[in-house]
Amino acid sequence: MFKKKIHIENAVRKLRFNNDEMTQQQLAEEVGVSRQTIVAIEKYKYTPSLDLAFKIALAFDREIQDVFFINQ
């Protein structure tokens, strides 16, 4: 059951726009990563660590499941 590969998606892009059109650079600086990492996360090319996922959720003042979710 758990051997199945899961696809973790996110709503970072949508949340950025809902958050006064926050730029990728601003979010990157807030969570302490490079802008390229935010770009990779938004394009689903990179899944962040739990630590970074929580930091991103906190930056938007949301629960982690509102930002990162599994596409069934």
Place this chain on the structure above:
Amino acid sequence: MNIKIRNTLAEITGALIAMTWMWLNLIDALTMSIQSVSKVLAQGIGISIILIIVLHIVFNIFSSIITGQYEENIEDERDKIYELYALQMSSAIFGISIVATFVLLGWFNLNITTGLIAITFSGFIASIFSLLLKIYLYR
């Protein structure tokens, strides 16, 4: 082109130039003494290190002039993971190359100078492959 790809390209260019320099100086390796071959290899490694530092600076200066803005190189968890993938790949290639070198040295009864050159070049080739993997991951 982002700063990660630019720095990786600088490292590939430095390694390729150093390899070419060593190749040109080792054309007559069969007639050279082991001391002079070792000297060329050590100089090649030194040249590659200096070239990589210089090319990093040159590439970043050119990029700043062209784009008109300074891009800071921030290391984060993604860089560490990609660095680990690259290290795994280079270790695998280098390990296989060393074993292959020893097997071929014994098989074809080659001299120690050939082995020395093969090991040094395999190190450079492993490094180039790992850098290419990093470019693929950062693309």
